[in-house]
Structures are given as structure tokens and as C-alpha cells.
Amino acid sequence: METMNKFRPTRIKRLGKTILVRWNDGRADEIPLTILRDKCPCATCNGEGKTEENYIPIKAPFKPTGFYEIEKILPVGNYAVNIIWKDGHNTGIYSWDVLRTIGECFSDTNK
Numbered sequence: 001m002e003t004m005n006k007f008r009p010t011r012i013k014r015l016g017k018t019i020l021v022r023w024n025d026g027r028a029d030e031i032p033l034t035i036l037r038d039k040c041p042c043a044t045c046n047g048e049g050k051t052e053e054n055y056i057p058i059k060a061p062f063k064p065t066g067f068y069e070i071e072k073i074l075p076v077g078n079y080a081v082n083i084i085w086k087d088g089h090n091t092g093i094y095s096w097d098v099l100r101t102i103g104e105c106f107s108d109t110n111k
């Protein structure tokens, strides 16, 4: 099956508090782990309950230890990576499209 993704990373490197993503078109994005985690695309972080009126956002100032730290990055097929966070959160699958969007958004607002 041919992938629909136009852009794909040639390299993903963990730095201190960021990851560096190099793309096949020559672009490089350095994405802070805080951004990456806050943009976690999984169902838990984007639950249905968020649209309900009585939903109380759990955006507490308290974050568990390791919330913004990566335990490991696992490849998922040839279209995504699964980022395992040190607080145990492991359901975030970042497709190349998601990574690219995060990278572009962050870079654009950080000029």
C-alpha cells in the first residue's frame, strides 16, 4: 500500500527538552516536548467529554513527574511514531502529518 504522506522524517532525534525532526524535503523542526505532549493526538487527550457543557477541564497546573519527558519513541509502520512518555502515557501515535503540522505551527509562531 502506498503511503499518502508527502513529507516524512528522515531522522528524529531526541535532544534535551526538544526533538529534532529532519524531513525529506530538507526542512528541520525542533519541537519542544511541552508542545509535543500538549498536542498529543490520542483519544484520551482528545476525549469526547470535552464538548459537554459540564466538562471540567483537567488542565491542572500540576503535571505528574515525567509528563513532559520522553521515555522512548517507537516506530509505527512507516507512517508514524508512538511516543512513550515517562508518566506512563503511551497511546499517542504521531503520524507524519501530525508531526509536520505541529512542527510548522510551532515554527511559524516562533519566528
Ligand SMILES: [Zn+2]
Pocket: 040, 041, 042, 043, 044, 045, 046, 089, 091, 092
Ligand atoms: Zn494522549
